[in-house]
Amino acid sequence: MAQRLQIGDPVIVRSGNHKGLTGSLLGFTPSKERAFVEGAPTRRRHRKALPGEAQGTIVDLPISVHVSNIAHLTKDGKPSRVKMVDVDGVRTRALVKDGSEILKRDVSALRAASKGVVAESGSEEAGAE
Numbered sequence: 001m002a003q004r005l006q007i008g009d010p011v012i013v014r015s016g017n018h019k020g021l022t023g024s025l026l027g028f029t030p031s032k033e034r035a036f037v038e039g040a041p042t043r044r045r046h047r048k049a050l051p052g053e054a055q056g057t058i059v060d061l062p063i064s065v066h067v068s069n070i071a072h073l074t075k076d077g078k079p080s081r082v083k084m085v086d087v088d089g090v091r092t093r094a095l096v097k098d099g100s101e102i103l104k105r106d107v108s109a110l111r112a113a114s115k116g117v118v119a120e121s122g123s124e125e126a127g128a129e
Contacts, residue, residue: 004082004093009102010073011037013065022073026062034064074098 023038071079
């Protein structure tokens, strides 16, 4: 599924248990079509003690939201879909609601900041939800 949202975009959760939650997009799990939104509640997972550790730990992991339930935020705080437009031979993203162009961000810095979020949750996500 082609994603028109990118890491760091301001988004709002449109439906589900976390309806109305706004924040920036932290990361994706493409195989499950799930996204992690900043400010989403966390769930607690109990981990067994490993051979090198004395005891088990309790870890807080972010809750993911299905990508169909999130939308990009406009400047006035309303949800909008994203479309691809051709501007002078260059494909750029634009909002459907007001037609404004979405600025391209330096995704490498944002990805590095959220790398722990996506990597941690990917292995734990299988039987949790």
